[in-house]
Amino acid sequence: MTRLVAISVAFLGVVSTACGSSDSTTDYASSPGSDVGVDAAQEALPDGADEALPPDGGAVDAPQDLEPVLEGSTDTGADVLPDGQADVQEASVSDGPEPDANPSWPTCDAQPPGVADQTLPEIWSANPDSPTEVWITGLYVTAISRGKCSAGAACQVFLQDALTYASFQGGAHHAMKLFVSGNTAKHFESLAVGDRVNVLAHAWRYNVNPSQRELLLQVNSSLRGCAKKVGSGEPTPIEGVALTDLTVEAYENTHGPLLVKVDGVSGKPGVPSETFALWKTGGPFVDAGLETVVSLSPYFLPGGVFSGLPTNATTVVSFSSIVGVFGLFVPSSDGGSAKYLMLYPRTMDDVSLL
Secondary structure, three states: OOOOEOHHHHOHHHHHHHOOOOOOOOOOOOOOOOOOOOOOOOOOOOOOOOOEOOOOOOOOOOOOOOOOOOOOOHHHOOOOOHHHOOOOOOOOOOOOOOHHHOOOOOOOOOOOOOOEEOOHHHHHHHOOOOOEEEEEEEEEEEEEHHHOOOOOOOEEEEEEOOOOOOOOHHHOOOEEEEEEOOOOHHHHOOOOOOEEEEEEEEEEEOOOOOOOOOEEEEEOOOOOOEEEEEEEOOOOOEOOOOHHHOOHHHHHHHOOOOEEEEEEEEEOOOOOOOOEEEEEOOOOOOOOOHHHOEEEOOOOOHHHOOOOOOOOOOOOEEEEEEEEEEEEEOOOOOOOOOOEEEEEOOOHHHEEEO
């Protein structure tokens, strides 16, 4: 395996150019994660110089469950690093038996007895440090990794509790990611962007991997859950959001994965499956730390690739606007020293050229 290239060196060229169920008895204290996290998970980062993160390890063949940090697997077309590199995630505890070994997989037809009915703001406020089973009603699906969940592939579903918000600040504590393991993704294959759903999942601030601290909803073979469509709507992005609003602090502690719109940005697209850096059109890129850099990722597009953009990584493309869900990618192989801010469009219609 090759190595994940550090993003900060890569951006020097940009500077010069721009100038589920309720019967789980899991012992969370001793077995919190319940996912196998070894796979060739990949995030597309811009090409860089020879400053690199520690070498990654070997991959284990699918099928297996992935940690929430994962952006998918080699086999499912996840985000890929330049030149086909891959960041391999560390192993966690076993996902347990196949989900259908017990026929009572939840359906979300009704609130399970004994499971608390909570809102996203209440979960943000509680900030549980171990998996806590929750029932949440009336959430909207704003994005799904690779456009839909597929059996055998870890799936990320972005959720928020309204179709839009008056401002970025107004959306604080109203969005969260549902992470579905590969072993259980087949129960979520019918979900689509725009669905209004009731959700059963386990909420917690993920801490099995020290590089991750995202507050999320999780479903796997041990932490069962479901999502049922009860209506539909058309999520619309929050207007007036700047790249500088999208920070690690905002994602992890206040806002989470909101659907947003940024105006007047530029970038240098390369290989269609790779992410690329964004900066404010007409101004220089300021390297003030990795947490201030936002990249455009194809991971939530159908097929996981951009289309209709240059592929030489040298042509500057200006965008009148980009709509996407705000996200964060944290490679585990470097101990969490780098956290990559991402903007995830759902279709190429979300990417408007100037």
